[in-house]
Amino acid sequence: MKMSLSRIQSLSLAAVLKDCSDQLDIVGYTLTVQIGREQSTAESQEKARLTKLRRDCQYISQQVSKLYLELEEKQSFSSLLQVVEEEEQRREEENKRREAMRELEQRKHTVMRLDEEIIQKNKKLKDMDQQLRDLExxxxxQSSQIAKEKKLEEKTIERELQKTQLETMQTEKLLEDKxxxxxxxLKEEKRVHEESEKFLQNRHKELxxxxxxxxxxTKQMLQEKEQQLNSVSCKRTVNxxxxxEMRRKFREMEQVVMEDRExxxxxxxxxxxxxxxxxxxxxxxxxxVRRGLGSFKKAEEGKKGKKKKKEGKKKKK
Incomplete structure (x- = not known):
């Protein structure tokens, strides 16, 4: 599944991933220096832990670099999803392998225990066989002694032989019973082993x-998180x-207000x-007007002449 992003989003994520890659490189260098300082054998576990941590940092840095290049060139992060799927497959295979090894180890211990019990029983049988040989x-x-004394004590020898045969039969019967x-x-142990194996198989199926x-x-949660990420990205783009648009309108309104003020x-x-x-x-x-300058001066002189004529006429009367 290929997830596409806008150019701005891909560049932003690429910048963040670039910074993360640099930080991981710094951490890897620091771990390398620290591993070089671990010289004593008592700190071998700590050195192994630091070495594993350095490998993990290098692996993560490589994946981050790939994701950075993909975001910068293709505006997508499909490699991240592929890495997650590969990691899940690897973990699943590792769990299967560990389960198989654990089951094999349990079977091995069971077989070893059965072998030890069989060895002990064989040893007991050997001891019984040795006792039987001793008896023989x-x-x-006794037979040679009876042969020497046959002539003298035939009846006693016959009784001894009968007694010996009876003891031999009892011994053989005892051995057969054992x-x-x-x-x-052995059959009971075999049945218990089969039942244990069947139980383990059922348990394996349940697991x-x-x-x-x-x-x-986990896949469903990952899909939900991807949908949430897409919705947040869409909302962020819309916002x-x-x-x-609001900034543009604000600048236009501000310009109108400034022009109106001007x-x-x-x-x-x-x-x-x-x-x-x-x-x-x-x-x-x-x-x-007060000083009679310009056009107002002529008007003033005309008024004065009219006043003088009126005064002359009044005097003639």
Missing amino acids: QQLTE LELVQVK QQLLQQWQQS LDRLT EQEKLRQQQAEVKAATKLQAWWRGCM
Whole structure:
């Protein structure tokens, strides 16, 4: 599944991943220096742990670099999903291998225990066989002794022979009973082993089903997280677009307000200039009228002539 991102998102994520890759390189170098300082044998476990941690850092750094290149070139992160799937497969195979090794180890211990029990039982049988041989040897000695004393004590020898044969039969019967008991015990142990093996197989199937359920739930959670990431990315893109549009409108409104202020300032200045000019003209006209300057001087002289003529006519009367 290929997940595409916008150019801005891919560049942002690529910058973050580049920083993470640099930090991982620094951590790897620090671990290398620290591993070089671990010289004593008592700190071998710590050195092994640091070596494993350094390998993990190098692996993560490589995957981050691949993801960085993919985001920068293709604006997607499909390699990350592929790495996650490979890691899940590797863990599943590792768990299967460990389970198989554990089961094999258990079977091995069971077989070894059965072998030890069989060896002990064989040893007991050998001891019984040795006792039987000793008895046979004793019987042979007794038979030779009876042969020497046959002529003298035939009846006694016959009785001894009968007694010896009876003891031999009892011994053989005892050995047969013990052998049958051993065979019964072996059959019982074999049955217990088969039941244990069947139980382990059933348990293995149950664990496999549980593992599949966990894998399905993990995949479902991963899909939900991807959907949430996509929705958050879409909302972030929409919010960025809205913010850009609002900034543009704000700049336009601010420009309109500034232009309106400038126009009002110009209008106010023009009104002030007109008012000042009107006042100045009124003041100047008053000065001209009071002093009789310019056109106002002729008008004043005409008025004075008319006044003189009126006064002359009044005197003639």
